[in-house]
Amino acid sequence: MRLFGCVCGQFHSPAEGLGMTGGRVQVPVPFYVIEHPEGVTLFDCGLHAALEDPQDRYRQALQSQDLDVTFAAQDTxxxxxxxxxxxxxxxxxxxxxxxxxxxxxxxxxxxxxxxVVQRTEWAAGFDDELASRYFLAKRFFDLGHQLRLIDGEHDLFGDGCVTCTPSPGHTPGHQSLRVRSAAGDHILVSDACYNSQVVESRNFPDFSDHPAMNRSLDALLALRGPGTVMIFGHDPAQWGDQALLPSLRS
Ligand SMILES: [Zn+2]
Structure with a gap:
């Protein structure tokens, strides 16, 4: 079984929105490809290809909030x-x-x-109040895919290699993924923690549920074994020029 990390473009934001310091920052938008004998699996899948267009309405809405995304054709x-x-x-x-x-x-x-989505997350996406509070836009996820809604921890293939672990707070049903592969033991944290600085600072985004995020991050940290690598949601240090993850860069 192999695990690949891929970057689908860059997210641009004032640093404080991402728990970072400095002025404006750009951070990677990663997703992951897992080649398991029982099926190719993605963990997240990056940006909609239409956001490459500066006229796209969602991209314009981002720009109006001092945010933006950029990506090249080979990033999709x-x-x-x-x-x-x-x-x-x-x-x-x-x-x-x-x-x-x-x-x-x-x-x-x-x-x-x-x-494969936590049931609470999927329900939030269709609850007008929660979807608005947490910025869940149906355009991106309500496309008629087959669904496996899960409640809590879930071993995807029943062999302990790919395990969903709930980590709510960033959004109501956020989850992280533990992957045991030839490349070692990885916890793909996603936005339960944007970057390594937030592990200490606990500087979470305004819209999120901070007590829940604290509990989730503590629980993820407690899962670590001696060789476990945590990969954070949007950490430039893990994906930039001095990438800490050369083994995952495909
Ligand atoms: Zn994100």
């Missing part, structure tokens, strides 16, 4: 999968950490996949 899910010699139509599962546009956005490129 389709391009990364082709480079890895994987037909996007062959993707069996997409495990979604949560329903934000920079995690669910690429779903339109993998129409045959079954989505």
């Amino acid at each position: 899910v389709t391009s990364h999968l082709q480079r890895l010699d994987i037909d996007p139509d062959r993707v069996r599962y997409v495990v979604l950490s949560h329903l934000h546009f920079d995690h669910a956005g690429g779903l339109h490129q993998v129409p045959n996949a079954t989505l």
